Amino acid sequence: MPTINEKLTEEIRTQAKALLADGTVAAVIGYSRGSLPMTVKPTVVRASEDCGKLVWNSFCVLNLANYLPEVLKSVEPPRGPRDPKPEGPLAKVAVLATGCWSRNIVVQTQEHQVDRDRVVVLGVASRGMVSRRKVEEQFAGREILAVEEFDHDLVIKGADFEEKINRWSVVRDNCQTCTRPDPVLVDVRIGEPASERKNPNPFQQVDKIEEKSSDERWAWFTSEFSTCIRCYACRNACPLCYCPTCFVDDAKPQWVGKSLDAVDTGLFHLLRAYHCAGRCTDCGACESVCPMGINMRMLTKKLNKDVLNLYGMEAGMQPASPLPLTTYATDDPQKFIVTEAKAVKEGE
Amino acid sequence: MISYLPYPVRIDEIKVETEDGNLKTFKLVFENETQRKAWKHVPGQFAMLSLAGQGEIPIGIASSPTEEGHLLFTVNRAGKVTTALHQMHMGERMGVRGPLGNGFPIDTDMKGKNIVIIAGGFAVTTLRATLIYLMEHRQDYGKITFIYGARTPGMLLYQNELQEWAKRDDVDLHITVDREAPGWDGLVGFVPTIAGQVAPSPENSVALICGPPIMIKFTMPPLEKIGWTDDQVYLSLENRMKCGEGVCCHCNVGPTLVCKDGPVFTRTQVRKLPVEY
Amino acid sequence: MKVFRLSQTELDNMVQGWSQNRRVYRPAAGRQQSTHADCAPGWERVAASTPLTLPPGPSKTSVKTFLFPQPETMQTYTLKSSDPDKGLMKEPQKATEKQIIVGLRPCDARSVKLNNLPFQEDPFYQVNLARTVMVGFTCSAMCATCFCDQMGGSPMGTEGLDIAISQVDGSFIAEVLTPVGEELTAEIRLTPAEDSEINALAERRKNSPQADFAKLDVLKGRDLNTLYKAALWQTLGESCINCGACTFNCPTCYCFDVQDEVVRGQGRRIRYWDSCMFPLYSLHTTGHNPRGQKMQRTRNRFMHKLKYFPERYGLFSCVGCGRCVKDCPVNIDIREVMSDLLAVE
Numbered sequence: 020m021p022t023i024n025e026k027l028t029e030e031i032r033t034q035a036k037a038l039l040a041d042g043t044v045a046a047v048i049g050y051s052r053g054s055l056p057m058t059v060k061p062t063v064v065r066a067s068e069d070c071g072k073l074v075w076n077s078f079c080v081l082n083l084a085n086y087l088p089e090v091l092k093s094v095e096p097p098r099g100p101r102d103p104k105p106e107g108p109l110a111k112v113a114v115l116a117t118g119c120w121s122r123n124i125v126v127q128t129q130e131h132q133v134d135r136d137r138v139v140v141l142g143v144a145s146r147g148m149v150s151r152r153k154v155e156e157q158f159a160g161r162e163i164l165a166v167e168e169f170d171h172d173l174v175i176k177g178a179d180f181e182e183k184i185n186r187w188s189v190v191r192d193n194c195q196t197c198t199r200p201d202p203v204l205v206d207v208r209i210g211e212p213a214s215e216r217k218n219p220n221p222f223q224q225v226d227k228i229e230e231k232s233s234d235e236r237w238a239w240f241t242s243e244f245s246t247c248i249r250c251y252a253c254r255n256a257c258p259l260c261y262c263p264t265c266f267v268d269d270a271k272p273q274w275v276g277k278s279l280d281a282v283d284t285g286l287f288h289l290l291r292a293y294h295c296a297g298r299c300t301d302c303g304a305c306e307s308v309c310p311m312g313i314n315m316r317m318l319t320k321k322l323n324k325d326v327l328n329l330y331g332m333e334a335g336m337q338p339a340s341p342l343p344l345t346t347y348a349t350d351d352p353q354k355f356i357v358t359e360a361k362a363v364k365e366g367e
Numbered sequence: 368m369i370s371y372l373p374y375p376v377r378i379d380e381i382k383v384e385t386e387d388g389n390l391k392t393f394k395l396v397f398e399n400e401t402q403r404k405a406w407k408h409v410p411g412q413f414a415m416l417s418l419a420g421q422g423e424i425p426i427g428i429a430s431s432p433t434e435e436g437h438l439l440f441t442v443n444r445a446g447k448v449t450t451a452l453h454q455m456h457m458g459e460r461m462g463v464r465g466p467l468g469n470g471f472p473i474d475t476d477m478k479g480k481n482i483v484i485i486a487g488g489f490a491v492t493t494l495r496a497t498l499i500y501l502m503e504h505r506q507d508y509g510k511i512t513f514i515y516g517a518r519t520p521g522m523l524l525y526q527n528e529l530q531e532w533a534k535r536d537d538v539d540l541h542i543t544v545d546r547e548a549p550g551w552d553g554l555v556g557f558v559p560t561i562a563g564q565v566a567p568s569p570e571n572s573v574a575l576i577c578g579p580p581i582m583i584k585f586t587m588p589p590l591e592k593i594g595w596t597d598d599q600v601y602l603s604l605e606n607r608m609k610c611g612e613g614v615c616c617h618c619n620v621g622p623t624l625v626c627k628d629g630p631v632f633t634r635t636q637v638r639k640l641p642v643e644y
Numbered sequence: 645m646k647v648f649r650l651s652q653t654e655l656d657n658m659v660q661g662w663s664q665n666r667r668v669y670r671p672a673a674g675r676q677q678s679t680h681a682d683c684a685p686g687w688e689r690v691a692a693s694t695p696l697t698l699p700p701g702p703s704k705t706s707v708k709t710f711l712f713p714q715p716e717t718m719q720t721y722t723l724k725s726s727d728p729d730k731g732l733m734k735e736p737q738k739a740t741e742k743q744i745i746v747g748l749r750p751c752d753a754r755s756v757k758l759n760n761l762p763f764q765e766d767p768f769y770q771v772n773l774a775r776t777v778m779v780g781f782t783c784s785a786m787c788a789t790c791f792c793d794q795m796g797g798s799p800m801g802t803e804g805l806d807i808a809i810s811q812v813d814g815s816f817i818a819e820v821l822t823p824v825g826e827e828l829t830a831e832i833r834l835t836p837a838e839d840s841e842i843n844a845l846a847e848r849r850k851n852s853p854q855a856d857f858a859k860l861d862v863l864k865g866r867d868l869n870t871l872y873k874a875a876l877w878q879t880l881g882e883s884c885i886n887c888g889a890c891t892f893n894c895p896t897c898y899c900f901d902v903q904d905e906v907v908r909g910q911g912r913r914i915r916y917w918d919s920c921m922f923p924l925y926s927l928h929t930t931g932h933n934p935r936g937q938k939m940q941r942t943r944n945r946f947m948h949k950l951k952y953f954p955e956r957y958g959l960f961s962c963v964g965c966g967r968c969v970k971d972c973p974v975n976i977d978i979r980e981v982m983s984d985l986l987a988v989e
Contacts, residue, residue, distance in 0.1 A: 053975040055789065060975045061883045081973060085885065089938075093882075160699045162787055246685040248705070248714075250919070252887035252973050268924045271447050277903055278715035278916045279685070308973030310889040311685060311704075369765045371718050373733050419721045419731040420906045422913075446929035460731040606934065607926055609902045609918075614762050616899040617918070617925060619944070620934075621868060622952035641872050643926070643934040643944075 023170050027075040027143060027210045031115065034141060034207050038113050039067040044139050045094040045110035048083050049073040056166040057151040063090055075115075075209075076168055077149040077186065080307035083114050084123035084258040088132045090114075111137045115209070117145035119193075119302035121202035122335020123258045126298050129342055132261060142205030144213035147187065147194035148303070149173065152312055154189050158182075193303035193316060196221045203335060222324040228317060240285065246311045247284045249277070253305035253315055254291055259298050266290060292318035297326045297343040300334050369612045373417035373462025374402045376438070381457055384441060386521030390489055391453055392429065392441045395463060406466070408432055409473060410497035411575075411603060411631045414465030415611050416440060416452065424448045425608045425626070428466060429492040431499035438463060441492045441524060467611040468630045471497055471575055471601060473504075481509035483567040485586055487516050487558045487578025491524055493603065494577055498532070505537055512567045516543040516558040516582075520551045541565055558582050563589030575601045587634075597634035604630050604637070604644045620644050646820040647842050648834040655809070655816050656695050658832055659746055659779075663690045668744045669710070670696065671703030684709035690746065698747050701787040702965045706895035707752040708759065710745055711772045715916035718768070718902065724909045733913065744777045744828070751790070751965040753780045753804035754797045755895035761957040762898060768915075777824050780805040786853065789966030791979055793853035796860060797963055800849040810845055817845050862986060864954055871951055872943070874988040880946075880981065881939025883974045888919035890968035890976070891945065896961045899925070920944045946981050 021029070035047040051062040051072040059078050063086070064070055094110040116124060121140060127133035155163065158175060167174040172183050187195075194200075198221055201213040220226070228239060251267070254260045266274045267287055275290070276283035292315070299319040306316040326332055329352045330343040380394035397403035408414075408428055415423040424446070430439035444453045455461065471477065471493075482501060486494045494515075501508050513532070517523045523542065533540050543554035543561045554561055558578065566589070567574070574595065576583055583602060590600070606618035606625045613627030621641045623629070650658065662668050667682065668690040683689060686705030690696075719733040756778070763769035783799035786792070792799060802808040806825035810817045817837050820829050837845075863871075891897040901918035904911055918925055921942070926935045935941050953961035962978065969977050 054977040054980060055969065055975065058975040063882050081885075086882075090882075162700055164788055248685050248888075248892045250888035250892045251922075252885070252889045255885040255887040256973055264924075268922070271450075276905055277901065278905070278914055308885075308887070308889070310893055310971035368767050368770070370767065372735055373719075375732050417733065419733060419913075420723050420904050420911050422904050423902065449929075462731075462733050605928070607928055609900065609915075612765070614766055614898075615901070615915075615918070616762075616920070616948070617901075619948070619952065621872070621947070622955040639869075641869065643940070 022168065023146065023210070024076045024168060028073065030209050031073050031075055031141065031143070032070045034209065035064060035073055035113065036067045036070040038139060038207070039064070039070065043111060044113040046090050046112045047073070047141075048086050048090055048112065048114040049141075050075065050079050050083075050115070053078070056163055057149065057154060061086060063093075075143065077146070077173075077190075078151065079115075080148045080151075080191070080304065081256060082120050082123060082258050082302040082304040083116065084120045084127060085256060085304070087112065087114055087124065087127060087138065087258070088261060091133065091137055109134075109137055111139055113139040113141055113207070115141045115143060116202050116204065117143055118197065118199040118201050118203065118213075119145070119300040119335075120258075121204045122199075122300040122333075123302065124204055125335035125338045126300070126342070127258065129338065130298075138206075140202065140204045140206045141209050142202035142207070143209040144202070144211065145194065145197070145200040146213075147190035147197070147200070148307075149186065149189050150191040150307065152307075153191075154184070157184065157189070191303050191307065192224060192314075193301045193306070193320075196223065197301070199336075222320065225317060225321045225324050228321070241281060243314060243317075244284055244288055245281065247279070247288070247313055248311060249279065249284060249287070250310060252308045252310060253313075256304040256308040257295070258302075258304075259295050260291070288315055288318060291315075292322055295319050296322040297330070297332065297345075298334050299323055369614070371464065371610070371612075373415065373423070373464040374406075375399065375460055376463050378455060378457050378459050378461065379437060381455075384524045384526075385489075386519070389444045390441055390524060391444075392439055392524075393452070395438045395440065395461070396436065398460070403436065406438075408466035409470030410500045411470035411493050412466040412468045413493070413611075413630060414438070414440070414463050414467060416442070416448070417462030417464055418448055418451050418455075419462070421448045421451045423462075423464065423609075423611075424452075425467070425611055427493035427496075427603070427630075429495050431496045431503065433500055433503040439496075441489060441495075443489050464611065468626060469628070471631055472573075473497070473500060477573050478507055479509065479571075481511070481568070481570070481572040483512045483514070483572055483574040485514045485558060485562055485574060485576045485578070487582040488518070488522070489524060490577035490579070490603070491515055494575060495525055495528070497575060498538070502532075502535070502538065509571065510539065511537065512539040512541070512565065514541045514543070514558060514562055514565060516545070516556075516561065518545045520544050520548050520553075539565075557585070559585035559589060562586050563592075566593050569593060569595040569599060573599050573601065575603075577603050597638060600634040601631055602634055602637055604632060606644050646826065646829065647837040647845075648818045648820070648829065649837040649841055650809075650816045650818055650834065651814075652695060652697075652816070654834070655818075658829075658834070659690055659696055660692055661832055662744055662828060666742050666744055668746060670745075670747045671698065684714065696747065698781055700783070700785065701790065702749045702751055702967060703747065705893055706965070706967065707745055707748045707756065707778070708895050708898070710743060710776055711756060711769055712759065712763075712898060712900070712917075713772070715914040716768050717912045717914055719913040721911045721913075722909060723906060723911055736912075738771050740771075740775055742775050742777060744779060746779045748778060748780045748805075749965070750780060750782055750799060750801035750803070750805070750808075751792045751797055751963040752895050753778055754792075754801065755804075755963045755965075757804045758896050758957075758959060758961060758963065759898050761959075777806050777828065778804060779807040779809065779825075779828075782808055782810045784811060784848075787966065789969045791964035791966065793856050793964070794859060794979075794982075795960050795962050795964035796855045796857055798853055798855050800852040801855070810848075812841065812845060812848075817841055819845075859982065859986065860954060860960055863950055866951075866985075866988070868951060868955070871985060871988055872947065874985065876981070876984045876988070877939050877943040880976060881937070881942040884921075884938060884942040884976055885974060886921045886923075886938050886941055887973065888917075888921055889971045889973060891919035891921055892917055893967045893971050895963055895965060895967070896949070897945075901925075920948065942976075946978065946985075949978070950982065950985060 050059040165176040375398040376395040384390040609615040618625040900915040949961045
């Protein structure tokens with residue numbers, strides 16, 4: 020019997036092939052098989068005969084919305100920077116999207132990075148993506164040579180071992196706390212829709228840090244970010260980060276130092292997180308791609324919590340209203356500027 | 368062993384070169400006499416100008432090795448370091464690291480040949496160094512042709528010197544501006560057009576061409592038409608640089624490092640490289 | 645050459661003995677907990693409590709951080725107007741104390757040699773090289789992501805090491821390869837290895853994968869511009885997110901940027917790791933960028949390692965440690981790039 024993901028893979032291939040074959044889209048953004056266990060390659064397919072390489076499994080951790088603006092541009096006729104936009108409708112691009120990725124597409128549309136009319140969303144409900152790091156930590160010191168995926172289990176194989184583990188136990192933290200696995204935009208449905216997950220407190224991980232004393236919080240922060248090598252994988256994997264010149268690269272003025280000084284590194288992560296406030300969908304790409312295993316997602320998650328508490332908004336859920344931090348209202352909460360903790364406690 | 372330590376120098380003179388004020392020539396003198404004596408450069412080489420607290424920038428050396436005792440750098444105000452440099456005053460301290468790069472082949476391929484120098488805009492700086500060097504060693508070279516163009520008369524660098532050079536009968540000088548301008552009775556037209564009109568003979572000749580890429584592109588066809596080959600043409604490339612010593616890799620064009628293998632290349636060499644400059 | 649046999653306890657005692665009056669570093673055991681100010685990510689000072697056992701494969705981050713530190717102070721200066729030395733660049737005091745790196749693998753040891761080609765005349769690298777002692781662990785097996793043999797190294801290789809330690813059955817055989825290594829091992833009483841053990845090690849080395857230069861020779865013979873124009877870069881560049889995970893964890897990526905940092909009138913000029921994956925790397929002040937497209941930058945990294953560097957220095961700028969393969973967020977695998985390149989005629 021084929022597994023759920025095998026069935027989804029088949030469906031993705033069929034739909035992508037049809038969309039490319041009849042010229043509905045010029046490209047499909049999906050995943051193909053990776054060269055190592057628990058990896059996949061983000062892939063742009065431009066010919067219907069290449070759709071056979073598309074796959075879907077529990078290791079699709081990168082947010083494909085990240086590729087959308089660039090691939091959309093690549094299917095436009097080439098033009099110089101000053102040339103006018105070509106007449107008539109431009110070619111479309113299909114992209115696979117789960118709950119959080121689809122919400123990122125909403126944000127991209129709100130921020131005019133993506134023209135919704137040119138995107139065909141292949142909506143697929145997420146069953147939660149597996150954290151490669153969690154699996155590797157469980158098998159520390161043993162080399163994993165193959166991972167076979169079943170609906171509820173993973174079979175981890177090495178040269179001299181083969182063990183079955185529960186899939187959900189190694190699903191990423193962001194997916195485990197996620198309440199909206201189903202895409203909010205669907206043009207072509209892949210698989211079955213998923214209902215909202217119940218989670219009385221999706222911010223439990225943040226609460227744990229907030230409960231610490233300020234010294235303990237500082238200790239957590241400095242220790243967590245001490246191994247950062249400033250490779251910017253977190254930034255580059257994020258669909259929200261599209262500034263032509265990032266503040267860390269700016270020379271006039273220079274905002275952040277470039278060495279591994281703890282203050283500079285900390286500043287980079289804090290500023291990056293703040294730039295994502297009200298826009299982050301907690302897709303977990305930043306954390307998944309970090310080569311050093313830093314949980315920088317805790318920062319954005321904390322801001323997601325604040326934005327929800329202060330403005331009652333979640334990124335990508337209110338396509339018609341402006342993003343919370345790009346607008347203001349006279350009755351906006353403001354006590355947090357002085358005493359945030361108190362204001363939140365009072366249920367402001 | 369490489370030394371990344373800049374020599375301390377003082378700004379001895381600052382001259383605003385152009386009407387827009389964006390180009391200034393800095394005359395730098397060494398603080399240390401031993402370092403002054405040890406400094407030897409070839410026209411076409413560059414140096415790193417160092418400003419403490421700002422950084423370093425690679426700038427072509429505008430003075431000829433024959434102008435002893437000081438160094439000249441003509442700097443366009445563009446980025447962080449050049450902007451800070453433009454705000455500096457006479458007598459202030461800065462640093463110079465170099466000389467770096469290969470320079471023009473004054474002692475090899477150029478020796479005994481007719482020299483055609485073609486310059487556009489502020490790329491003329493190292494060619495000024497070259498021309499002065501050639502005039503000081505006049506007997507070692509054949510006919511010298513100097514073609515130089517700027518957008519307007521006010522954008523021409525080294526205006527006093529241009530007038531001096533015009534008086535000499537051993538240099539064939541052609542100064543041009545892009546458009547007619549009040550008070551200008553010299554040549555009018557783009558550098559490629561003037562180069563076509565002057566039509567220097569390729570016989571026993573070498574051309575040094577520095578300018579914006581578009582100028583170089585259009586200067587080549589008229590020269591090729593009268594028989595110039597790629598081997599006779601020297602160009603100077605620019606790329607972002609950091610170490611200037613062929614280590615940090617920033618200026619790479621394929622396997623070639625502009626700072627170390629260049630910045631001067633024959634057109635034959637340039638043609639073999641990927642277009643990453 | 646002296647060869648010793650050590651038990652786990654003897655090995656730990658020896659290393660801890662060194663750490664009494666010197667800086668001894670080892671790959672961090674698990675996620676790095678506390679850090680000394682001088683500890684780079686992925687490394688920690690040898691502590692009495694942790695026995696020296698290493699997981700298979702190379703350490704999380706490479707040894708380059710000890711020779712090409714992130715950052716390195718190149719010059720210091722003051723900007724205080726009252727100081728007559730205002731703006732005068734001064735060479736920083738050179739570190740001379742020995743640092744002992746324990747637990748690096750043959751791939752990393754070889755990377756130090758490869759980086760020494762461009763850094764041959766670099767004063768900072770040379771000073772660090774002279775003060776660094778490398779005590780490596782050979783690999784009894786290659787990981788699935790290892791390909792050191794394909795790049796001209798070997799899992800049992802000793803190139804670049806002062807002491808090579810090989811695990812044989814329950815104990816360790818230490819081969820002392822340099823005078824510095826001899827000094828270190830002379831400090832303690834060690835048991836010389838039996839001839840049979842030395843022979844067994846030689847036999848194992850003989851049977852382990854050997855350095856293979858076939859791919860290097862083929863690629864050297866290929867036309868640079870044909871490889872440069874190959875179609876594979878387009879596909880690769882499309883999935884690459886242009887982060888620096890591969891570059892920074894790569895032992896043989898050695899590009900650096902230079903910058904000034906001033907705090908309260910005291911300045912320093914530092915160099916720090918840069919990556920040709922970043923757009924800023926090649927950006928001109930005019931705004932022109934010779935490698936403005938993502939694909940061009942991805943191509944540059946691989947072309948540098950597999951074609952440009954060999955053209956300049958005769959060898960691949962890659963030791964086959966597989967870190968980039970493991971760390972790439974989008975699974976760009978240099979082994980696949982290599983085979984794609986070999987297929988370009």
